[in-house]
Amino acid sequence: MSKINELFTNKLNVINVGIANFRDDLLKQNANxxxxxxxxxxxxxxxxxxxxxxxxxxxxxxxxxxxxxxAVERIINSQPVLIGFDQAINVVPGMTxxxxxxxGPPITWERMNGPMKGAVTGAIVFEGLAPNIDEAAVLAASxxxxxxxxxxxxxxxxxxxxxxASMFMHIVENKTxxxxxxxxxxxxMSKILRMGANDESVIQRLIWMRDVLGPILRDAMKxxxxxxxxxxxxxxxxxxxxxxxxxxxxxxxxxxxxxTPYIIQTDFTVEQKKEVFEFVSSSDYFSxxxxxxxxxxxxxxxxxIENSTIVTTMARNGVEFGIRVSGIxxxxxxxxxxxxxxxPMFAGYKPEDSGLDIGDSAITETYGIGGFAMATAPAIVSLxxxxxxxxxxxxxxxAEITTTENPNVTIPMLDFIGIPTGIDIQKxxxxxxxxxxxxxxxxxxxxxxxxxxxIVNPPIEAFEQALLAxxxxxx
Amino acid sequence: MTVQVLVKPNTYIxxxxxxxxxxxxxxxxxxxxxxxxxxxxMNKEVIRNVGLMTPEVESAKTSDLxxxxxxxxxxxxEGAFDSINDLLTKKKDSSKxxxxxxYSTITSAVNGTPEANLAIIAVNGSYAPREARxxxxxxxHVMLFSDNVSIEDExxxxxxxxxxxxxxxxxxxGTAIIGNVALCFANAVRKGNIxxxxxxxxxxxxxxxxxxxxxxxxxxxxxxxxxxxxxxxxGIMMLAGIKALEEDDATKVIVLVSKPPAPSVEEKVLxxxxxxxxxxxVWFVGGNEEKVTQAGGHxxxxxxxxxxxxxxxxxxxxxxxxxxxxxxxxxxxxxxKLNPQQKxxxxxxxxxxxxxxxxxIAMEKFDNVYSNIQRDPEYxxxxxxxxxxxxxxxxxxxxxxxxxxxxxxxxxxxxxxFIQEAKDPSVGVIVMDFVLxxxxxxxxxxxxxxxxxxxxxxxEDEGRHxxxxxxxxxxxxxxxxxxxxINKLLASGATHASSSQNAGLLAxxxxxxxx
Numbered sequence: 001m002s003k004i005n006e007l008f009t010n011k012l013n014v015i016n017v018g019i020a021n022f023r024d025d026l027l028k029q030n031a032n033x034x035x036x037x038x039x040x041x042x043x044x045x046x047x048x049x050x051x052x053x054x055x056x057x058x059x060x061x062x063x064x065x066x067x068x069x070x071a072v073e074r075i076i077n078s079q080p081v082l083i084g085f086d087q088a089i090n091v092v093p094g095m096t097x098x099x100x101x102x103x104g105p106p107i108t109w110e111r112m113n114g115p116m117k118g119a120v121t122g123a124i125v126f127e128g129l130a131p132n133i134d135e136a137a138v139l140a141a142s143x144x145x146x147x148x149x150x151x152x153x154x155x156x157x158x159x160x161x162x163x164x165a166s167m168f169m170h171i172v173e174n175k176t177x178x179x180x181x182x183x184x185x186x187x188x189m190s191k192i193l194r195m196g197a198n199d200e201s202v203i204q205r206l207i208w209m210r211d212v213l214g215p216i217l218r219d220a221m222k223x224x225x226x227x228x229x230x231x232x233x234x235x236x237x238x239x240x241x242x243x244x245x246x247x248x249x250x251x252x253x254x255x256x257x258x259x260t261p262y263i264i265q266t267d268f269t270v271e272q273k274k275e276v277f278e279f280v281s282s283s284d285y286f287s288x289x290x291x292x293x294x295x296x297x298x299x300x301x302x303x304x305i306e307n308s309t310i311v312t313t314m315a316r317n318g319v320e321f322g323i324r325v326s327g328i329x330x331x332x333x334x335x336x337x338x339x340x341x342x343x344p345m346f347a348g349y350k351p352e353d354s355g356l357d358i359g360d361s362a363i364t365e366t367y368g369i370g371g372f373a374m375a376t377a378p379a380i381v382s383l384x385x386x387x388x389x390x391x392x393x394x395x396x397x398x399a400e401i402t403t404t405e406n407p408n409v410t411i412p413m414l415d416f417i418g419i420p421t422g423i424d425i426q427k428x429x430x431x432x433x434x435x436x437x438x439x440x441x442x443x444x445x446x447x448x449x450x451x452x453x454x455i456v457n458p459p460i461e462a463f464e465q466a467l468l469a470x471x472x473x474x475x
Numbered sequence: 476m477t478v479q480v481l482v483k484p485n486t487y488i489x490x491x492x493x494x495x496x497x498x499x500x501x502x503x504x505x506x507x508x509x510x511x512x513x514x515x516x517m518n519k520e521v522i523r524n525v526g527l528m529t530p531e532v533e534s535a536k537t538s539d540l541x542x543x544x545x546x547x548x549x550x551x552x553e554g555a556f557d558s559i560n561d562l563l564t565k566k567k568d569s570s571k572x573x574x575x576x577x578y579s580t581i582t583s584a585v586n587g588t589p590e591a592n593l594a595i596i597a598v599n600g601s602y603a604p605r606e607a608r609x610x611x612x613x614x615x616h617v618m619l620f621s622d623n624v625s626i627e628d629e630x631x632x633x634x635x636x637x638x639x640x641x642x643x644x645x646x647x648x649g650t651a652i653i654g655n656v657a658l659c660f661a662n663a664v665r666k667g668n669i670x671x672x673x674x675x676x677x678x679x680x681x682x683x684x685x686x687x688x689x690x691x692x693x694x695x696x697x698x699x700x701x702x703x704x705x706x707x708x709x710g711i712m713m714l715a716g717i718k719a720l721e722e723d724d725a726t727k728v729i730v731l732v733s734k735p736p737a738p739s740v741e742e743k744v745l746x747x748x749x750x751x752x753x754x755x756x757v758w759f760v761g762g763n764e765e766k767v768t769q770a771g772g773h774x775x776x777x778x779x780x781x782x783x784x785x786x787x788x789x790x791x792x793x794x795x796x797x798x799x800x801x802x803x804x805x806x807x808x809x810x811x812k813l814n815p816q817q818k819x820x821x822x823x824x825x826x827x828x829x830x831x832x833x834x835x836i837a838m839e840k841f842d843n844v845y846s847n848i849q850r851d852p853e854y855x856x857x858x859x860x861x862x863x864x865x866x867x868x869x870x871x872x873x874x875x876x877x878x879x880x881x882x883x884x885x886x887x888x889x890x891x892x893f894i895q896e897a898k899d900p901s902v903g904v905i906v907m908d909f910v911l912x913x914x915x916x917x918x919x920x921x922x923x924x925x926x927x928x929x930x931x932x933x934x935e936d937e938g939r940h941x942x943x944x945x946x947x948x949x950x951x952x953x954x955x956x957x958x959x960x961i962n963k964l965l966a967s968g969a970t971h972a973s974s975s976q977n978a979g980l981l982a983x984x985x986x987x988x989x990x
Contacts, residue, residue, distance in 0.1 A: 004642050005722055008653070012593060013592050015585070017594060017597065036578055037578065397577070
């Protein structure tokens with residue numbers, strides 16, 4: 001029977017695009033109908049539609065599909081393992097005593113926002129390059145300090161992302177592909193350098209982290225020959241109700257549980273070890289950076305695959321939101337203006353106090369956790385505006401702009417489907433659906449710190465530029 | 476017995492899921508025993524204990540997924556692995572969660588609703604071809620409601636549909652009935668044994684409604700879009716539609732509705748009619764009888780005639796039909812009321828083919844018939860805002876719909892024009908259609924009513940009779956209540972025509988002078 005004759009005999013099941021009244025009339029006649037939440041692709045911009053058409057030409061779709069398949073397989077198959085801790089100067093590629101790494105795409109001192117300037121000057125004082133914050137600012141403006149994005153040094157950094165030579169770093173090795181990713185240690189509480197605070201208490205904590213916490217973790221991991229399989233641990237943390245960006249309760253417990261047998265074997269005093277455990281229990285964020293390094297490690301393995309339209313980086317410097325795409329190798333950033341984060345704030349602060357979206361932590365959403373895995377973290381649905389259903393729909397919506405599910409990291413509440421994986425620029429521009437990012441809010445001024453948390457979307461301009469570049473690059 | 480091992484390196488599944496997977500795997504008929512587990516030391520111990528240890532399993536790592544199958548033969552083991560892979564990838568429907576899944580693209584909607592079989596696309600014409608292409612690529616039949624789609628795009632889409640054996644109705648296709656479900660603009664009509672392929676929306680609606688009134692019914696109404704029978708498109712969808720209806724067991728008679736095709740296309744259509752095993756009634760507005768008859772088709776000059784021929788061919792008893800003949804005494808009466816200056820018809824239509832039909836009926840007796848849809852440029856209105864002699868306006872044409880809803884939904888433009896025409900002392904008759912059914916205005920007569928009453932009063936005050944003919948296209952099954960619509964119309968003092976054909980004939984006869 002021909003397909004047309006099959007249509008005559010089968011029950012009509014319609015996909016309705018456009019006028020909603022047609023759906024209503026179909027429902028009145030008991031037909032099955034799915035009404036699309038349709039918007040013009042590329043916001044109706046003919047240049048973008050032409051670029052989409054070019055990428056969907058039969059001569060290239062197979063190539064793109066193959067490239068994207070490889071990219072997501074590399075993300076999924078990556079096995080990032082925590083293999084140690086050490087000071088940045090000893091391990092991070094290109095690190096020097098007067099280099100300061102920062103979050104997001106490249107930015108100059110003059111253009112940095114309050115929290116990032118606060119963090120930079122604090123780090124300069126911490127490194128002993130200047131005696132106080134004021135002189136640190138003079139030094140930062142002098143050209144003597146080299147500023148560079150974390151991402152361009154195999155690193156990621158929370159919030160301001162400010163990383164200096166003597167800070168201790170996680171070292172995470174991708175056992176499948178061999179690449180390594182680094183990230184700073186969590187400073188825990190809210191008045192901290194990465195949020196732009198830089199007073200004496202902040203510097204003192206950084207010194208303690210450099211002299212006690214870091215060395216203990218370094219020595220502890222030297223005693224662990226196999227390292228800690230972070231992906232297995234991430235998967236467990238998701239099953240325990242973390243989305244591993246804004247909620248890290250379970251992950252922190254699992255991580256310290258894995259580290260403890262080695263920490264207690266180190267040569268430090270009981271008092272110092274006790275300080276470490278108290279520090280970890282002082283907030284739940286201890287494992288936050290750890291997951292970021294895992295995600296960075298997996299995504300770097302998928303970067304630079306010719307013809308791939310998969311996003312491998314989303315990061316913000318507080319002024320600009322930048323992305324990198326697998327099909328355009330190296331450090332080519334596509335940017336748009338950083339957005340305001342919407343969400344609950346600590347008592348006494350108002351939305352106008354908030355600095356714009358900042359940090360490399362959107363690497364978690366790029367991998368498929370954080371906002372993309374909201375359905376797994378019902379405990380923090382209040383951050384995203386309400387109900388468990390809302391949280392589930394955040395995750396299911398992200399499936400529309402991603403390539404596949406990661407079977408290694410699953411969501412119990414959604415019957416163990418994998419996290420949405422491999423953001424596809426084509427799908428973002430086609431649907432107009434933007435990635436959802438869970439994140440913290442820093443005060444807009446230097447020296448204050450965290451004032452809230454919530455959700456934010458990237459600026460669509462970054463994705464539009466990336467699409468145009470991809471369509472020109474396609475081979 | 477054969478034991479085979481499959482190690483999926485670096486694949487994590489949590490232990491609870493693994494337990495349920497193992498249970499299901501052991502229920503697979505061909506499986507003697509199956510184990511699905513992560514390669515941990517503890518699991519290896521269990522595997523050792525049940526005697527299924529192999530070197531491969533021994534070397535599996537903690538993060539590797541190990542699948543062991545014991546079955547009667549190697550072949551059966553392979554089959555079992557396939558079934559287990561299905562279990563690993565298959566998700567229950569509940570995976571979508573409780574909240575309703577909302578899709579933004581056709582492709583994702585099809586992935587979520589694999590039983591979807593048709594897409595209705597009604598978006599801006601500049602985006603429409605892209606969406607239609609996506610739908611066809613996803614093996615959906617398409618009803619493309621959007622207009623302002625280029626003929627190049629139409630040809631490309633229809634060629635793709637043809638290659639895939641799919642329907643590509645439109646662009647600019649507003650009417651279809653598939654499997655007794657009315658799509659977009661269509662009337663609620665009885666199910667029956669007459670299939671229609673229509674290149675014109677309201678023309679097809681008119682035929683279905685008349686068939687329904689004659690007691691017949693419809694199998695399918697396939698819309699093709701108005702350009703299908705052009706030289707360029709070559710009637711791709713009309714030919715595919717005829718073929719499908721010919722192969723459809725439920726269809727006994729086929730009716731074709733269109734404006735006259737391009738000559739080369741007409742040949743193709745007639746050739747197909749000639750081969751068709753089923754009777755085909757052809758109503759091509761203004762078409763040629765001889766060619767149709769030669770091809771073995773049944774020619775109809777007008778819409779009611781087409782419906783009548785179809786129901787008779789489908790088995791109706793002619794003696795029992797109410798054919799609603801023209802009311803000749805009424806014609807005499809109205810002629811007497813109109814003064815000698817009232818020479819002209821003004822047709823104000825929301826339906827394009829209804830306009831075309833009335834215009835062609837007028838053209839049989841008058842040479843000075845103007846319209847915005849006249850094919851002869853000499854008789855096309857120079858300024859669509861200004862009427863001339865006999866004028867028929869299709870308010871659904873592009874000049875009136877740019878940036879505005881169709882007049883079947885939004886009557887405002889037509890109301891303004893009606894008021895203007897009613898003031899013209901050379902006008903004898905104003906004829907209008909009121910389309911009911913799915914997609915249409917909920918009270919089209921009511922919207923026009925105050926203007927009708929006012930205009931008739933004003934004419935009377937000037938000592939002239941203004942004759943208004945209203946035709947209501949609809950059935951008693953339509954939601955607008957056709958009875959109520961007719962009563963409203965009659966109460967305003969207008970004349971009710973029982974069909975599109977009769978509306979045109981009455982209008983013409985009312986103003987014919989000197990017979």
